[in-house]
Structure formats: structure tokens, C-alpha cells
Amino acid sequence: MFKRLSPPEATNEAVVTFHFDEQTVTARPGDTVAAALLTSGISICRSTPVSNAPRAPYCMMGVCFECLVEVDGNPNVQACQVEVRDGMHVHTQQGARRLTS
Numbered sequence: 001m002f003k004r005l006s007p008p009e010a011t012n013e014a015v016v017t018f019h020f021d022e023q024t025v026t027a028r029p030g031d032t033v034a035a036a037l038l039t040s041g042i043s044i045c046r047s048t049p050v051s052n053a054p055r056a057p058y059c060m061m062g063v064c065f066e067c068l069v070e071v072d073g074n075p076n077v078q079a080c081q082v083e084v085r086d087g088m089h090v091h092t093q094q095g096a097r098r099l100t101s
Contacts, residue, residue: 018085019089029083032084033069033071036084046066046067046068046093046094047093065078070093071088072089
């Protein structure tokens with residue numbers, strides 16, 4: 001579905017490594033979290049509050065809020081709006097969005 005023309009390891013470009021749930025994911029610097037997940041074959045990033053249905057990045061421009069994840073302990077982060085950083089920890093967001101104080 002979503003495929004990069006050449007994987008980051010196949011070029012001399014720098015590689016960024018981050019963690020998604022229990023997996024280690026590699027990406028290129030400048031990739032968004034959503035793009036990095038999709039190119040790694042990970043399409044589910046949250047579940048809906050009512051039916052627990054899986055959701056995936058959709059618009060890739062910050063309009064739809066389907067790509068909400070938890071990044072380094074911060075909930076309700078739009079994965080399509082955040083660039084990957086080396087060592088970051090991203091987790092699937094389960095259920096309703098949590099309000100932070």
C-alpha cells in the first residue's frame with residue numbers, strides 16, 4: 001500500500017531509529033511518524049473509543065485526526081505532524097483521547 005522507492009538502509013543517508021510499541025522502526029530524517037510507520041508496514045496507530053476499531057493515518061496533513069498516537073508519554077499527538085527523532089517512543093493510542101492538564 002505505502003512503499004518507499006528505496007529503504008533508508010539502501011542509501012548512504014542517515015537513519016533515524018525509534019520505537020513503536022514493542023518494535024524498533026527505522027526512518028529517514030525528516031519523515032513524519034505516520035510516514036515512517038506506513039513505510040515500515042505498520043498501519044494501525046489507534047483504536048476508536050466505542051467499538052475499539054483499528055484506525056490508520058488517512059489524510060497525512062493534520063485534518064482528520066485518525067493518526068493519534070502517544071509520543072514520549074504525551075497523548076493525542078498527530079503522527080502525521082511530528083517528525084521522527086532518534087530514540088523517541090511512540091505507542092498506539094487506545095480508546096478515547098485523554099485530556100492533559
